[in-house]
Structure formats: structure tokens, C-alpha cells
Amino acid sequence: MKQTGDLNLVKKINKSIVLHYIRNHSPISRARIAELTGLTKATVSSLVNELLESSLAHEIGTGKSSGGRKPVMLLFNRTAGYALGIDLGVHYIRAVLTDLNGVSVEEYKVQHDNAKVELAIAELKACIREMIRRAPESVYGIIGIGIGIPGISDGLGQVLFAPNLGWANVPLQQIIEDEFGIAVVIDNEANAGAVGEKEFGAGRDADNLVYISVGIGIGSGIIIKGELYRGSSGFSGELGHMSIQHDGGTCRCGNAGCWELYASENALYESARALLLGDKAGRKMEMETLLSLAEDGHEGVIKLFAQVGHFLGVGVVNIINGFNPERIIIGGRLAEAAKWLRPSMLQSMEGRSLPYPRERLQVEFSQLGSRSAVLGACSFAISKFFVSTKVSVE
Numbered sequence: 348m349k350q351t352g353d354l355n356l357v358k359k360i361n362k363s364i365v366l367h368y369i370r371n372h373s374p375i376s377r378a379r380i381a382e383l384t385g386l387t388k389a390t391v392s393s394l395v396n397e398l399l400e401s402s403l404a405h406e407i408g409t410g411k412s413s414g415g416r417k418p419v420m421l422l423f424n425r426t427a428g429y430a431l432g433i434d435l436g437v438h439y440i441r442a443v444l445t446d447l448n449g450v451s452v453e454e455y456k457v458q459h460d461n462a463k464v465e466l467a468i469a470e471l472k473a474c475i476r477e478m479i480r481r482a483p484e485s486v487y488g489i490i491g492i493g494i495g496i497p498g499i500s501d502g503l504g505q506v507l508f509a510p511n512l513g514w515a516n517v518p519l520q521q522i523i524e525d526e527f528g529i530a531v532v533i534d535n536e537a538n539a540g541a542v543g544e545k546e547f548g549a550g551r552d553a554d555n556l557v558y559i560s561v562g563i564g565i566g567s568g569i570i571i572k573g574e575l576y577r578g579s580s581g582f583s584g585e586l587g588h589m590s591i592q593h594d595g596g597t598c599r600c601g602n603a604g605c606w607e608l609y610a611s612e613n614a615l616y617e618s619a620r621a622l623l624l625g626d627k628a629g630r631k632m633e634m635e636t637l638l639s640l641a642e643d644g645h646e647g648v649i650k651l652f653a654q655v656g657h658f659l660g661v662g663v664v665n666i667i668n669g670f671n672p673e674r675i676i677i678g679g680r681l682a683e684a685a686k687w688l689r690p691s692m693l694q695s696m697e698g699r700s701l702p703y704p705r706e707r708l709q710v711e712f713s714q715l716g717s718r719s720a721v722l723g724a725c726s727f728a729i730s731k732f733f734v735s736t737k738v739s740v741e
């Protein structure tokens with residue numbers, strides 16, 4: 348960003364403040380914006396005119412007046428552009444297109460077998476191309492692409508390590524930006540899920556929340572005082588690798604007795620294989636199969652869910668005691684089994700956690716289901732668009 352002078356910078360900041368009020372408080376009048384921001388009416392008027400010209404706001408009818416001429420109200424133009432969110436799973440790619448308020452307009456999901464990095468990237472590009480084709484006409488088109496990945500990335504959009512995907516050091520942001528010429532944000536899928544739940548789901552009114560994504564492994568996104576907590580170098584949230592059994596099995600991370608060895612989808616399938624097939628390896632196990640067996644009253648499977656729920660609760664206790672969040676949201680694939688996991692999870696949680704940190708805590712299963720990460724990814728793209736100097740503060 349090139350600054351030509353302080354006055355210019357002040358104008359840019361003021362304009363993004365005005366846009367913020369239009370986005371979050373519309374319909375709103377110019378006079379009310381002036382009142383709330385402390386800016387003069389003339390300044391607000393001139394900035395609003397620029398926003399009208401750039402199609403980010405539009406005017407509607409009239410609002411309530413305290414006497415005199417009725418004010419024209421301003422609305423945020425949420426269809427000025429669309430955000431594309433992607434949840435890159437180990438065996439699927441889920442894509443959602445939202446307007447600038449994060450309201451979904453198109454959804455798409457494809458399976459991929461993840462045989463090779465190049466093939467998975469080709470699938471990803473095909474999926475993005477399809478969503479671009481489906482996007483409604485708009486002033487700005489696709490304003491950004493957010494991609495949630497099952498692993499860790501650096502601040503430069505490189506996937507450093509995604510063990511379940513089998514990726515290391517893949518410059519994903521660069522690859523996708525070069526292909527489509529659209530701004531791309533890469534983040535961990537659990538971080539995306541936490542933001543998705545905070546913006547659109549079970550975390551909407553919570554400022555301190557921990558989102559736990561329970562799939563093949565366990566990841567988590569931590570929001571403190573309304574902001575995603577990334578740790579000192581961006582690698583926070585690996586709660587799946589806290590030990591809940593000091594002398595437990597060896598984890599692929601090098602630690603022993605990690606939480607995800609006991610409370611993940613993988614842990615569930617491994618025990619289910621032993622129970623139903625008599626072997627611990629090989630045969631594929633599906634969540635749908637286990638859920639329908641539980642529904643049919645299969646005692647062994649019901650017990651298995653209860654056992655995983657218990658281990659889930661043991662880890663949750665550590666989070667309650669350590670973070671004192673107001674909300675813990677369990678998401679990811681395993682949340683589909685909420686009905687079977689909840690009783691034993693709550694039992695170990697209530698029996699073991701410290702009473703004071705638990706007092707005002709709510710533990711919930713995700714409301715967005717498997718869509719929390721993809722909606723969070725859209726939210727990342729929208730945030731980047733609005734802080735980008737091109738639009739909000741030029």
C-alpha cells in the first residue's frame with residue numbers, strides 16, 4: 348500500500364469506519380452514522396457518496412424521523428460480490444459461495460481419493476472453476492477464496508504440514524492465486540470452523556469459545572475476546588495432541604496417549620472394526636453404518652459411542668479447566684453422532700471438571716454440522732476483502 352499523505356490515510360480509515368456502520372447497522376441514516384462515529388455530517392456525506400459509487404452501499408426509502416424531513420436510509424449491498432469458501436477434507440472437497448454477509452447461495456461437494464498432491468490440487472481447481480461458473484452476476488464478482496485445510500499453514504499461505512492429507516510444504520495460496528487471479532486465504536480447518544460457529548452458528552453470542560473439530564483427527568480453534576487465538580507463531584489449537592493417558596499408545600506426532608487416539612473418528616472406527624469384524628486393520632468402516640446400527644439398538648455399537656463420548660469428555664475437562672471458555676462447540680464428522688456421545692461426555696465432564704470454570708459454560712454440538720469450516724473460510728475471504736486497501740480504504 349502506498350500512502351500519499353496523512354490526510355489521505357485519515358480519509359481511508361474514516362471510510363472504512365462508515366462502511367463498518369453500514370454493514371453492521373443498516374438500515375442507517377447519514378445523520379445516525381455521524382452521531383455514532385463523531386464525524387461531521389459533511390464528511391459522512393462525502394464518504395457515503397463514494398461508497399454508493401463503488402456499489403458497496405445503496406439507498407432505500409425513508410426511515411423514522413424525529414421531526415422535519417425524513418432521512419434516506421442506507422443499506423449494505425451484500426450482493427456486490429461473492430465469497431468462495433472451501434473445506435479441503437482428506438477425502439472430500441466442500442465449497443460454498445456466500446454473499447458479503449456470509450449467506451450461502453451455492454453449495455457443492457465432490458469426493459477425491461487424494462492419491463497425489465497434484466491430483467488433489469487439480470480437483471480443487473476444478474471445484475473452484477465450477478463455483479465461479481455458478482456465481483451470480485455482481486459488481487465485484489468473486490471477492491476472495493478462503494480455504495480450510497486439515498493441517499498447519501504459515502502466514503504466507505503455504506501448507507506446511509497436513510499429515511492426514513499427506514501434504515508438506517505446498518504453496519497452496521500461490522498456486523490458486525496464480526490460476527484464478529483472486530485473493531486467497533489459507534487457514535487451518537478448525538480455525539475456520541471456530542470462526543464459522545462464531546459468525547453464523549452456536550458461538551454467535553460468545554466471545555470466548557473453543558471449537559473442537561472431531562474428524563479423522565482432532566483439531567481446535569480458540570477464540571479469545573472475539574478474536575482467533577493463533578499462538579506466538581501461528582500453531583495454536585493442536586489440542587488433539589494433548590495426552591489424556593500418559594503411558595498410552597504412541598501417536599504419529601511422537602507423543603503418547605494423545606486425545607485423538609481415543610476420541611476421534613479414527614478411534615471409533617478402529618474399535619468398531621475390532622468389535623464387528625474381529626480385525627483391527629483393513630476393512631473400511633462408515634459412520635452411517637455405525638449410526639444405523641445404534642439406531643437399531645446394537646448394544647455393542649451403542650457402548651462404543653458411549654466410550655468415545657467418555658474420552659471426548661475427558662479432553663473437554665482439560666479445556667474447561669485450562670481456558671474457562673463460555674462455550675465449547677464440538678463439530679466435525681463425529682458431531683453427527685451427538686445423540687450417542689452426549690450422555691457419557693456430559694457425565695465425565697460434570698464429574699471431573701472444576702466447578703467454577705464450568706459454572707457458566709455451555710457445551711454444544713455444532714449447529715452448522717459439516718458446514719462450519721466452509722462458512723468460516725468464506726468469512727476469512729470477506730474479512731480480507733474489507734481490509735484490503737483496494738476496496739474499503741482507497
Ligand SMILES: [Zn+2]
Nearest residue numbers: 588598600605
Ligand atoms: Zn499426538
